[in-house]
Amino acid sequence: MPITSANQLELLQTAEAVAREKMIDPGLVVAAMEESLARAAKSRYGAEMDIRVSIDRKTGRATFTRVRTVVEEDAVENYHAQVTPQQAHDIVKAARPAVTVLGAPGARRFLLRAPREEEARRLDPAAQTALPAPGDEIVDEVPPVDMGRIAAQSAKQVILQKVREAERDRQYEQFKDRVGTIVNGIVRREEYGNLIVDVGAGEAVLKRNDKIGREAWRPGDRIRAYVKDVRREPRGPQIFLSRTAPEFMKELFKMEVPEIYEGTIEIKAVARDPGSRAKIAVVSYDNSIDPVGACVGMRGSRVQAVVNELQGEKIDIIPWNADTATFLVNALQPAEVTKVVFDEEAGKIEVVVPEEQLSLAIGRRGQNVRLASQLTGLDIDILTEEEESKRRQAEFDERTRLFMTTLDLDEFFAQLLVAEGFRSVEEVAYVDREELLAIEGVDEETAEELQARARDHIEAQAKAALDRARSLGVEESLIGFPGLTPAMIEALAKEGVKTLEDFATLADWELAGGWTEDAEGKRVKDEGILERFDLSLEEARDMVMSARVALGWVDPEEIAAGGLAEGDEEGAESGPATQAEA
Template sequence: MASSIAANKAELLAIANAVATEKMIDKSIVIEALEEAIQRAARARYGAENDIRAKLDTQTGDLRLWRVVEVVENVEDYFKQVDLKQADKLQKGAVVGDFIVDPLPAVDLGRIDAQSAKQVIFQKVRDAERERQFEEFKDRTGEIITGVVKSVEFGHVVVDLGRAEGVIRRDQQIPREVVRGGDRVRALIMKVQRENRGPQILLSRAHPDFMKKLFAQEVPEIYDGVIEIKAAARDPGSRAKIGVISHDSSIDPVGACVGMKGSRVQAVVQEMQGEKIDIIPWSEDTATFIVNALQPATVSRVVIDEEEGRIEVVVPDDQLSLAIGRRGQNVRLASQLTGRGIDIMTEAESSEKRQKEFVERSEMFQQELDVDETLAQLLVAEGFSELEEVA
């Protein structure tokens, strides 16, 4: 791009073409950047006060330079105004108030100008490139993408996605998973946002949707929509649960997700660093679904408290620790999966709680309604719990 901008026309167009092809952006953007660079250089040459325009012919490479001047009675600004006498030389029949063109000889851009021209072009190209990246990725949220780890900075993994780069923040990684530069890695595109330094592509390996998408890749029936994953919950790197339902009665949703000898689920488990996955039949009925969700523990009964939005699950004494799971993991995942708060208690605790409620309510009726103990207990036994209900 040295001093021959004016001299070598073909070269200018060749540069524009090469940059456009390499960066995969529109050639017109590069031409515009060149024109802007030339205008800057010409202002530096003829004085920055001039209103200078440049036009590059995309076919021939011809460069036209001109300044725009206004025709006035009395010239005050010699850079942007001309009187009628001068105007007539430039354009026959020009009248006051016209804006006319004063052609300038094409400047031979020196070294300095070439440098500033280069900067303008790079800046324009960079902006266009960022815009293209954003356009390319903005509709791809929720997809799984494969990239190569570029670097790991402060625990965040920077991934090269080919024509852009994404980042897996620390909280979106699978705990204890070790990745190094050069590793190939799959992740879910969580969100794409515009930022000054280019689009931010946020990736995740810990999101429940990452697991759902992996299943869709392994299980053709999910991809085809015959089986649907209704809910998913994860404790990344440790355990996960998914609720599945089949829209075709002849296909068993759990069996299809597990695959022959567990081949399908195993492929997902490996990708998720050995995370154990419970595959659970989904059910419209909350109670049934909760019993399923608490697998592998067996449940005696489920009491749903609609008002509180909480659910009491009663389990046999020997099943309590299994139902709760290590550090409460099993009940926590079941709760995430069903979207309900779950309280787990043993038969003994449950009957104790019932007993306590029974006594409290019958005492309340005795006091509030001024009835004897037998009648109060009878009301409670009949299922009354509030004064309003009795009224």
Template sequence: MSFTGISANRQELLQIAEAVAREKSIDKSVVIASIEEAIQKAARSRYGADHDIRVFIDPKSGEMTITRHVTVVPDEELENEYAQKSLTEALKDDKEAFAGKEYSEILPPFELGRVQTQMARQVVTHKVREAEREHQYEEFKDRVGDIVNGTVRRVEYGNVIVDLGKGEGIMRRDQSIPREAFQVNDRIRAYIYDVRRETKGPQIMLSRAHGGFMAKLFAQEVPEIYDGVIEIKSVSRDPGSRAKMAVLSNDNSIDPVGACVGMRGSRVQAVVAELQNEKIDIIQWSPDEATFIVNALAPAEVSKVVLDEEEDRVEVVVPDEQLSLAIGRRGQNVRLASQLTGWQVDIITESQDSERRQKEFAERTALFQEALDVDEVIAQLLVTEGFTSIEDLAFVDENEIAVIEGFDEDTASELQARARDFLERETAEQDAKRKELGVEDGVLDIQGVTMPIAVALGVAGVKTIEDLADLATDEIRGGFEQKGGERVRVPGALESFNLSVPDAENLILNARIAAGWIEAPVVEEVEEAYEEGDLAADADAEVTDLEVEGGEADADATTEQ
């Protein structure tokens, strides 16, 4: 664009503005405004930077007007005598002058020197580039989650720069499919997972490894997904190797898995080809967490599932011969299942589960024998009936013990009396140990602190309310630290109690309230209506056993409150 003479052909100026606007896909008014600013800056350089000089280009005729403005201000606010005029001075020449009134004069056209021309070019280039970037951002900011087609412009250190026509996207190395190499001018399909506004221009982030890319490909191949009849609930991928996708049908007459596979696998094969032969497991989604986890671990068979909702962990029991299949090559199958379901999956074999159960049975039997001074048969009966601790036996309704085969009310009463005596002796011993460790009585008054917890705190050197209030969550539950460049496990004071993060946080909070460090939060009374069948908020972790027979899994959910 030439700025040598601003009195050049007016139509030529408009033609240049239109050409730049068309090439950069921006509005012509933006280009004209940038030219106005460029000439304004050059005029100030010629007449003085303190002058208020304005430039106006008529967008229809191309005629340019350069004016200098002087504004009337109160006498005490006069700061720039070139662009301002005091009210007193203005009244000498104009009886109708007032603060805020503007006077303007038209300046003659002038030729731009070499420095001024260069300055004008820089201003226009900068403004046009800013407008172009803003246009690109507006063009792509609402297209996050879409698949776009482009051409590879260049490859830099594994990152692929893609020409998208109205913008330029970048696919970083970790967002590409392994072993997939692109050359300049190759056609490419990618998924927009983020659009960021940055100083160097909008960053359009592309991916072929994102789970959304596979989901969008299926939406293009499967009309039922595009129409919303089939819903993709979640996707997990090991790009270029294997993927799992959970689908749900909103129409009972349509099989979601079959619809995604297609006739003779035609639909899924089209997606597999685009993903460099990535193996895809299509799984039926289920609102029942246990059933969904079983489906996600396919093709492995599952015998039992135990959920721990507090920790978002699930223990899966599989037949011994199914262990390697459930885990998958390098843990791929269980990792993908964990990502798909959102649960941390731990897999054990039936023999390991049986061995653990036998060990627990023996330990509980020995505990009841010693604590209650009973023979092995009675202790085993109690364990078989589901009693896991002396506390369970001591405070349960007496009739629940009396109904055990071979027991009567007298036996139940005697067993409960022995259990309570044992707990009293144990409490007295623990209290003595607490005092010996120097744990003050006030620690026991903190909500959440039991006698065993107080003893454990004393062993860890926590003896006062202030000591407990000063702890961090990791110091209670245990955590990891970097020592000598290695990640080392550091045990917590109450690690053996398996406290959840919220429980540990509440313990610290209660100690800080008791220490007077903070005020107790105000609890507003809220009326809550519970419908029949609702679960209490403080329910224990749900434990669900799935017995798999003939390839079908039946969920038996038990919630202990």
């Protein structure tokens, strides 16, 4: 099909029709046509040539040009698409005066044809004597090609591919900002338990684990879901929906409760057991508005609308409170709580309830306490009053024996220390002297003697730990490393870590512990060598990096500049090899 014999306006008409059908920019379709024509021309003139096609957006005229870039003589790699400055000078001189120069030096285009009237008025006369330099381009027009059957088919494939890419880009741009919102769609089909949902500008996926358990959907059903994620993938943008996400419930309440939409009431936390039960914590920034009552609505109309959308999922609406203990008591409703003990260091909380309230507080299959834990972000232990009393008595007796044994105290004095809140020998040894003097019956001499005994015990333990570590073969380089206590060094030695080089090859999680996946993809807990010493991942990472710096494996300036990733295991593995090679 000779391009010259075709109605040139048909190109533009076709582009507009395709763009209208696919709802994309007509310019993208025209650009795809230009690329397809250029590819067809290369098959005629040679793939090594830089052939470009430009379609006039007004007339539809297709112009075929060959472009040669001017490069330094020793930089020529493709003699069909690149020329040296001397060759460029010869080409331009031979073509004058039918040469048009456009652009600035270093990025000029030397058009080997007589300038059109409108171009001639813009030309700088001084530029007509200019000669090409590296970076400039020489452009000369070539005859249009006759598109045979194969070339036409190839051109069609290029256009279709570009149109598909434009569609994907449009879908991605349309949905990337809708993450975190609710969309309505129509169920099209089910594939391997996943629902394919038509959301207007494309198809979205509702995975099996993002569906509420007892829901059953058929093709043609209308569905409402939360846009959880939008990703670019080779096969096009993937839109992932969810009906189990806590955020879905949050957005539903925002749609049903005007005060939430306006910001007068805020949803502070949501916890769900999808399809069964949920808890939602709300707070009002207007003292005249009851947050719980506003979310429930007149005769429960507002909350019922959300319940109906979630297939009957029971929803507990509770008032949020800045006080953790009060908030937890609310979260455990309808159970009654007697006492709350909060351990800030461990991030755990103990809740004491009457014996008859235990099953209610725990809930069916632990549902109530699990949702309360998700809502507060704390690990919750529920005890009855009797269990709590027994446990505290056992702890009291254990600490009493500890002080009697280690500090050589009688039972009464040891019990006195425990009653005052002392839990370890270290606390006694290094606490401010005034705290000991505040205990009834303890004078200056007694406090001094008590701390001296505690420090002697700690030093004796440290010496014994170092002796055991040395007997296991630990080198002095590890013993003298800052941050490691004798007990830590002994624990490392028992795991075969006996030198500073051994220590430097460890990963942070090997020291502090962490979660990993086994061969079956299940999450398993790895116990860290120093985990029982309350070593955090960040502290472990800093210690390992310091060891690598001390050994010369790592440049401190690289760490300061952020050149090494956190927990860089490659550095740890390559360290000893580098030393050996050196």
